Amino acid sequence: MAVSYSHCLQSLRVTPRTRLFVSNVDCWRDNRIMKSYSPVSASSKKPHQDLSLEAKVETLLDSVKWDDKGLAVAIAQNVDTGAVLMQGFVNRDALATTISSQKATFYSRSRSKLWTKGETSLNFINIHDIFLDCDRDSIIYLGKPDGPTCHTGSETCYYSSVFDLLKNPQGEENNNLALTALYSLESTISQRKAEVASPQNGKPSWTKRLLLDDKLLCSKIREEADELCRTHEENEDKSRTASEMADVLYHTMVLLSLKDVKMEEVLQVLRHRFSQSGIEEKKSRATQG
């Protein structure tokens, strides 16, 4: 262990992406920003600071409640969408490697060795933060995947619904990703868009009307934004605000679908803004200017 971990810290000293001493918010910073972020710049560190870092990492690794095989569960989650990408196991080396390389790394129980997700496919999971659970035996790798995570080419490894399988055990394709509310809606809108484009375009729907009528869609978006504001201006009940915000989200997501923009891209924009100069300062300057 000592040798490989030493190697990890070595790479930690030379990589420009290192940001061990960066706060949560700073963890959003992208590669370009990392390079100019002096507190974590390798060259500025004194040797004794590195030793101190090494000691801190060792203490942290000691605090993990490794099981009788020296393993803990690691769950990789998409930092923008929240999708659970995959789950594997880590040993001490794997976690140390992930901390230093910032690429999600696991311990393969079948091959008895470390493996970094993406080492073959190049679909790395780039780590933004790592979380330990209350019992210190379960870990979240919060990261941004370079491409599909599953070896099947699927975006995540979770695409078999138990209830679908029970309904149709012989189903040729029971391929439905585990989607949370926002992405389930995005998927539904995307299906309607595909139906609109096909000759047999299924039953009529409001989404399809919006997809086919730009004027209607844009007038609805402006109208729903206005209604959302009025729930505040006219001091309406908060349930009205939630309902109008749902309308805003739905209609704007139809527009996103028309423009082939994924909600994930929008969230990435927000994440970058809040970590770079900050939307707040930028906007503040613009308004004051």
Add this chain to the structure above:
Amino acid sequence: MAVSYSHCLQSLRVTPRTRLFVSNVDCWRDNRIMKSYSPVSASSKKPHQDLSLEAKVETLLDSVKWDDKGLAVAIAQNVDTGAVLMQGFVNRDALATTISSQKATFYSRSRSKLWTKGETSLNFINIHDIFLDCDRDSIIYLGKPDGPTCHTGSETCYYSSVFDLLKNPQGEENNNLALTALYSLESTISQRKAEVASPQNGKPSWTKRLLLDDKLLCSKIREEADELCRTHEENEDKSRTASEMADVLYHTMVLLSLKDVKMEEVLQVLRHRFSQSGIEEKKSRATQG
């Protein structure tokens, strides 16, 4: 196993919430709707149909790749926000119980028995769907928690950031939930709101200006919605659409914060709409009427 699993199926026959034969979209249906959903109504089932269901569940349980201790990893995820709530292990009985009871159930390795999350705290995790991964040895419980999941009272069990711990190992409180982009933004806005309310209200920010000026906030929301529409009407690049949508999201989320509405509540509204009569039909009727 046979006895307890038999018991599970027994409960599956009598509970009105059972919806084993419901599609993914139908899985969003709430309790009230379940009761009137005839294809899964217990009373309408013939005995041979139950046997067939029992066989299907057995086949499904056989397909899971249980480890040498008869366990698989189970990850509980919030169906609305995507937050990873907790992670435990399941054996065959625990998964069977979750399928029939629709309450996230695990196998406690320390106590060598089943436990249903919430059996003591009443903070159950109500299952909406269950997913198996490509290797069939890892499971997602996609559900809605009744309250905080962690025994500490935290919303999720993942609140210790490795990078925070390395930065400040002796930190009294390194309590930052593992938040994805949307909820990280929500948390930042919420912090600004708290600062606005305190006597020492920190440094100036655009968010604070918006929080203090209703007129400015509402005019910005209407303006950003208009700008989003114009990216479509004027056939602008899709990166412009993503950027304007980010503006819409940010400004509307400041309004949500003022009204004490969580994004989770908005997503719950959307989820219920798309599963009940469907926003599409409802809106379609309203427009045609």
